[in-house]
Amino acid sequence: MxxxxxxxxxxxxxxxxxxxxxxxxxNVPAASLPVESGTRRFRFxxxxxxxxxLYAVMILLSMVTASIYSFWGRTNIRRYIARETELDGERxxxxxxxLELLLGWLKAMGLLLALLLVVGIATVTLDExxxxxxxxxxxxxxxxxLMPLAMVGAWRYRFSRTSYRGLRFSFRGKPAEFVRVxxxxxxxxxxxxxxxxxxxxNNIRRFLCENTYYGSARFGYDGSGSALFGRWAVCxxxxxxxxxxxxVWFWVERFRFFWNxxxxxxxxxxxxxxxPGMVWLYVSxxxxxxxxLFLAYPWTQVRLLRYVLEKMTLDGAVSYERIRQEALxxxxxxxxxxxxxxxxxxxxxxxx
Amino acid sequence: MTWPxxxxxxxxxxxxxxxxxxxxxxxxxxxxxxxxxVWPYWSIRGTASQSRVDLETKGELPEKLTVxxxxxxxxxxxxxxxxxxxxxxxxxxxxxVAGIGFGATAILGVALWIASPxxxxxxxxxxxxxxxxxxxxxxxxALAPESKRCKDPAIAQKMERILDELKQTTGxxxxxxxxxxxxxxxxxxxxxxxxxxxNRGLIEKTRSPEEVAGVLAHEMQHVVQRHGTRAMLRGLxxxxxxxxxxxxxxxxxxxxGTLGELHFLRQDEESADIEGMKSMQAxxxxxxxxxxxxxxxxxxxxxxxxxxxxxxSHPQTRDRIAAMEKLARxxxxxxxxxxxxxxxxxxxxxxxxxxx
Numbered sequence: 001m002x003x004x005x006x007x008x009x010x011x012x013x014x015x016x017x018x019x020x021x022x023x024x025x026x027n028v029p030a031a032s033l034p035v036e037s038g039t040r041r042f043r044f045x046x047x048x049x050x051x052x053x054l055y056a057v058m059i060l061l062s063m064v065t066a067s068i069y070s071f072w073g074r075t076n077i078r079r080y081i082a083r084e085t086e087l088d089g090e091r092x093x094x095x096x097x098x099l100e101l102l103l104g105w106l107k108a109m110g111l112l113l114a115l116l117l118v119v120g121i122a123t124v125t126l127d128e129x130x131x132x133x134x135x136x137x138x139x140x141x142x143x144x145x146l147m148p149l150a151m152v153g154a155w156r157y158r159f160s161r162t163s164y165r166g167l168r169f170s171f172r173g174k175p176a177e178f179v180r181v182x183x184x185x186x187x188x189x190x191x192x193x194x195x196x197x198x199x200x201x202n203n204i205r206r207f208l209c210e211n212t213y214y215g216s217a218r219f220g221y222d223g224s225g226s227a228l229f230g231r232w233a234v235c236x237x238x239x240x241x242x243x244x245x246x247x248v249w250f251w252v253e254r255f256r257f258f259w260n261x262x263x264x265x266x267x268x269x270x271x272x273x274x275x276p277g278m279v280w281l282y283v284s285x286x287x288x289x290x291x292x293l294f295l296a297y298p299w300t301q302v303r304l305l306r307y308v309l310e311k312m313t314l315d316g317a318v319s320y321e322r323i324r325q326e327a328l329x330x331x332x333x334x335x336x337x338x339x340x341x342x343x344x345x346x347x348x349x350x351x352x
Numbered sequence: 353m354t355w356p357x358x359x360x361x362x363x364x365x366x367x368x369x370x371x372x373x374x375x376x377x378x379x380x381x382x383x384x385x386x387x388x389x390v391w392p393y394w395s396i397r398g399t400a401s402q403s404r405v406d407l408e409t410k411g412e413l414p415e416k417l418t419v420x421x422x423x424x425x426x427x428x429x430x431x432x433x434x435x436x437x438x439x440x441x442x443x444x445x446x447x448x449v450a451g452i453g454f455g456a457t458a459i460l461g462v463a464l465w466i467a468s469p470x471x472x473x474x475x476x477x478x479x480x481x482x483x484x485x486x487x488x489x490x491x492x493x494a495l496a497p498e499s500k501r502c503k504d505p506a507i508a509q510k511m512e513r514i515l516d517e518l519k520q521t522t523g524x525x526x527x528x529x530x531x532x533x534x535x536x537x538x539x540x541x542x543x544x545x546x547x548x549x550x551n552r553g554l555i556e557k558t559r560s561p562e563e564v565a566g567v568l569a570h571e572m573q574h575v576v577q578r579h580g581t582r583a584m585l586r587g588l589x590x591x592x593x594x595x596x597x598x599x600x601x602x603x604x605x606x607x608x609g610t611l612g613e614l615h616f617l618r619q620d621e622e623s624a625d626i627e628g629m630k631s632m633q634a635x636x637x638x639x640x641x642x643x644x645x646x647x648x649x650x651x652x653x654x655x656x657x658x659x660x661x662x663x664x665s666h667p668q669t670r671d672r673i674a675a676m677e678k679l680a681r682x683x684x685x686x687x688x689x690x691x692x693x694x695x696x697x698x699x700x701x702x703x704x705x706x707x708x
Binding site for chain 2: 064065066068083090091093164165166167168214215320321322323324325327
């Protein structure tokens with residue numbers, strides 16, 4: 001099966017240009033490049049002891065530096081996770097720096113302060129009631145738009161700093177486009193009493209996958225909103241008779257759904273997790289943390305990463321030689337909103 | 353001696369199996385097909401963990417080489433000890449970053465501490481009076497609500513007559529408004545925008561209208577010099593800084609909390625004393641009025657520990673009395689007497705009518 005060398009999209013035999021990106025196919029000596037088929041396994045080599053050291057250093061140094069060190073500490077943890085994660089025998093790598101995170105955070109803070117200043121002035125200058133109403137509305141509106149912008153910013157930054165086999169990932173989604181997807185979906189969810197929510201979440205996932213590139217090759221997504229909606233409807237219908245257990249089932253199901261519909265060239269990601277295993281993992285991790293006053297946190301993180309990654313595979317045909325380096329620059333401003341907007345559930349490597 | 357390694361050229365994702373050896377000019381990577389890649393030693397950096405060595409070329413998008421064969425790491429360390437990032441180097445970076453961070457935080461903190469009065473002053477002078485009035489209204493609503501005010505309008509009218517005497521010598525764009533609160537605690541305060549609040553307890557301690565005039569002259573200066581507005585901005589600045597550090601955005605909804613806790617700076621108090629004394633003298637009132645009340649309160653402070661809030665918010669009472677007496681003695685006129693023939697303090701029991 002032939003793939004475009006520029007965007008990685010598959011095209012039919014006899015095509016003269018790639019439908020997705022328009023590259024002329026006559027230039028591509030497709031037959032001469034090898035395609036590898038098979039099942040590629042993920043593995044996680046990290047240990048709780050090393051994780052513990054990284055967390056301990058971060059927490060201690062953050063305390064004496066008014067949390068300025070936390071940017072470096074978080075970067076060290078990300079680098080450790082990337083370098084201990086293996087796919088098909090090769091490790092990932094992370095190239096971000098603490099300084100980038102700090103600068104991104106400062107920019108985000110500046111924006112937030114400007115916003116709060118505007119709100120403060122509105123509250124003081126307008127009438128008592130009108131001022132409070134206007135201020136509240138302004139805050140909600142701003143966060144509705146800031147949230148997707150921060151998510152795109154965080155994805156751009158994180159992918160651009162991650163590499164595998166010497167090639168960088170990149171995220172090329174346009175912020176304005178994602179704001180449209182996100183805000184429209186949020187409002188529709190609200191207006192339909194959250195009936196639309198699974199379709200909205202599926203759209204977000206599609207936007208994420210279809211704008212993510214490894215080198216020159218793009219990821220794909222073929223999960224349909226109606227399929228996810230079906231699972232969601234079943235989960236809610238069974239919520240009362242199962243005393244809420246079906247909600248947990250949906251949460252695991254959505255996780256599987258998102259990953260199993262993610263494609264790359266002729267291959268597909270698969271994650272073979274099941275509800276009982278995930279529930280046991282989360283419950284036991286929770287108990288471990290409670291009874292050790294969170295001293296076991298690094299070990300529980302390793303358990304989680306190991307559990308999920310070792311049940312994840314990339315199945316199918318991939319041609320590594322066709323994938324070329326296409327690195328993009330990206331600032332870390334979106335990440336600066338992390339603490340408020342929780343766009344960085346990515347830290348565990350599981351959120352994505 | 354060669355070691356097996358995997359090589360990525362940084363241009364495509366293809367893996368190349370290579371045989372690695374230490375050449376004269378650089379690390380030599382011999383490809384399976386016979387091709388040779390040479391990395392000059394100065395262009396290489398890398399890390400080692402668990403007998404796995406990861407090397408890359410310096411630069412934005414590096415070429416990569418991984419050697420997992422035993423024996424390679426010791427040989428590399430023997431020939432080029434500085435090439436691999438070692439654990440101690442990492443600790444050094446950590447300490448350096450910690451030092452820089454700590455220093456930067458300390459310097460920033462001290463700079464803000466020192467600069468905050470000036471920043472507050474500069475920003476406060478930009479705020480229009482109408483905004484100050486909005487702020488002041490909020491303070492008065494919180495600290496002197498309608499339900500706590502003196503029920504007898506005649507008492508407030510008497511106080512306003514004293515205020516009128518001073519208005520002419522404190523010519524500004526402020527419209528002064530005075531409230532008397534039915535509260536035994538000896539206190540008085542000014543809020544931004546021209547609001548002055550007198551507690552019944554303070555009036556009871558005065559022995560002449562001139563002593564009330566002294567308090568009013570002082571508080572009016574807080575308004576005119578915008579001390580309250582500046583104090584609020586300082587409090588806000590510290591809140592913003594704290595919010596930035598601990599990542600808490602909830603402070604915004606806590607704005608009203610700032611309104612209640614206005615702390616004037618010592619230099620604000622001194623300035624209000626001096627300028628207040630000047631306006632007393634310009635109005636031809638007895639300048640000792642400002643001093644006498646302070647003396648009474650100072651004497652009683654020992655008997656009423658904690659009860660006299662007016663003094664506790666105005667530190668160094670003895671020094672202030674001395675400084676103000678000196679200023680008062682410079683007056684070279686015969687003072688007018690206010691409300692002659694009226695008993696002072698006026699009966700205040702009518703304040704509480706209706707609340708019993």
